[in-house]
Amino acid sequence: MSSSEKIPKAMADKFAAITALTDAFCVKHLNDEYRQMIHRVLGALARKRPSPLLRGKENVWAAAAVHAVGRINYLDDSSQTPHCKPKVIYEFFGIAESTGQNKSKEIRNVLKMGTLSPEWTLPSRLVDNPMVWMLRVNGLVIDIRHAPVELQRLAYEKGLIPFIPAEQAGKAK
Numbered sequence: 001m002s003s004s005e006k007i008p009k010a011m012a013d014k015f016a017a018i019t020a021l022t023d024a025f026c027v028k029h030l031n032d033e034y035r036q037m038i039h040r041v042l043g044a045l046a047r048k049r050p051s052p053l054l055r056g057k058e059n060v061w062a063a064a065a066v067h068a069v070g071r072i073n074y075l076d077d078s079s080q081t082p083h084c085k086p087k088v089i090y091e092f093f094g095i096a097e098s099t100g101q102n103k104s105k106e107i108r109n110v111l112k113m114g115t116l117s118p119e120w121t122l123p124s125r126l127v128d129n130p131m132v133w134m135l136r137v138n139g140l141v142i143d144i145r146h147a148p149v150e151l152q153r154l155a156y157e158k159g160l161i162p163f164i165p166a167e168q169a170g171k172a173k
Helices: 009-029 032-047 058-072 086-093 097-110 123-128 149-157 165-172
Strands: 134-137 140-143
Touching: 009 032, 009 058, 009 086, 032 058, 032 097, 058 086, 058 097, 086 097, 149 165
Parallel strands: none
Antiparallel strands: 134 140
C-alpha cells in the first residue's frame, strides 16, 4: 500500500503540501529510502481521526517528520550515509529547533515510534536492528538470526521477520 492510499480527501491537499516540502529536503540531503519512510509517517498521521496534521503549518510538520524518521534511524550519526544534523533540518524548513523537536516528539508519541522501532526502520537498516530479530520461542527470547534455518523459515512464513537471514547470508557469499 502506498503512503497516500486511503488518506481522506480532506487531508489529501495537506499531505501533498507537506510531502512536497519533505521531498525537496530528501533530494538535497537524504535519499529515496528516507523519502519513502517519511511518506509512510505522514500517511499514517493523515489517516488518524482527527489528523494531527490539521493543526499547524506544513513546514513544521515536514521538519518534524524528517527529524522523527531521522531519529529512529540515527540520521545525525556521521558514520551513517546519509547523515544530517537536526540543525540542518530546521534551517532548511525555516523553523526554530524547539518547535521542530516538540513536533517530532508528538509524531513519535502518536505513532509509537521508539528507538529501533522495526516498523519505522529504513529497509536497508533492518538487518542491523536487533529488535527485528528478537522473537519469543517456547517462552525464551532469542535472536532468530542464530536459530536453525527451519525456524527462520517458519518465522518468515508467519510474517515475524522481513527475510530469512540464513538465506541472505548465503547470497552475500
